[in-house]
Amino acid sequence: MSWDLQTQCEEWRERGLWRELRVLDSMQGPVIHLDGQELVNFSSNDYLGLAASAELQEAMREGIERYGAGAGASRLVCGTLRPHRDLEDALAEFKGTEAALAFSSGYATALGTIPALLGTGDTVILDKLCHASLVDAAKLSGATIRVFPHNHLGKLEKLLQCANGRVLVVTESVFSMDGDRCPLAEIVELKDRHGAWLMLDEAHAVGVIGPDGRGLAAELGLESRVDLQMGTLSKAIGLSGGYLAANRQVIGWLINRARSLVYSTAMPPSVAYAALVSVCKLVRGPAGDLRRQRLRDRLSQLCPEKSPASAIVPWIIGDELNAMEMSSRLREAGFLIPAIRYPTVARGSARLRVTMSADHTKEQIGRLLAALGDAGLPCA
């Protein structure tokens, strides 16, 4: 038995699936420097333009001065500093739950949460387009995994009817590669009728959707009926980390049993401190409303026909190599818009994925529209 990684890599290349890391020589933002080229960046998840903002840079500096650089230990040992707890209290209030728990990433949040709550004999029911972190977490739990076609309520109901043990439905407010939303009100009705729990990943909704940017559950007034509200601090919040918001009992259990929390060093206290500032002062309130309004204006400039459901606007190409070709033509024209391919999306559904930030200018979007027109691509 030999490894033969060489053949594997070559095969991957031939199929147009090979990727490499891009190194930015500038800050994150609407304009970035990449390999000596200045590019307009339509590929980050920094929807409100906070990642490189003066406000968050200042908050990071303040956090470091007060609490130092590293947490020094895992949360349960001695790595929980005041800003971790303050952040969690703020997140619980923001999400309308009794409690919340911060993890070192959104990925770690999913991986810690699902296996702590379900095991062999239980059932996890996922939307087909759920993020890899949720799929991996479901697998790790050992529970039976069932998948329903994207946003298909009829199939979801069938799966609920024949599920065993504890039953958890998992879906997302805004789907990361399609930018569409889940039918949350209907899903909540269904899971309640069958005594199941719902885990809602609000990664792309927090900061963008709902009053004060609280997410889709808040927009629909359903916070109290979503059992597990998950999110990340790494997208609109502008930093890094993840969280789970739920009742006190769930959070207490996760503190004991979420292995990605128990066996991993706490996020740097400065990050927790800056995330607290971001949630309380930049995302919530009038400053956040202003950024959300700008984001909406930019999105309706990009898609005047129908206003997009989120800050993610995909242009479906289909063929992997075609999508790569389009992406590199746009790159020559001065835009960074990656081709999203298998295995991130299904084979044959490769796409250009445009993500908008409140900091993009009207002029940048005008130029993008012209370039997409030149490439023969219609507005979604």
Ligand SMILES: *Cc1c(COP(=O)(O)O)cnc(C)c1O
């Ligand atoms: C980005 C993302 C995550 C992971 O969050 P990180 O903080 O980047 O680890 C989880 N779920 C969804 C839907 C995401 O888009």
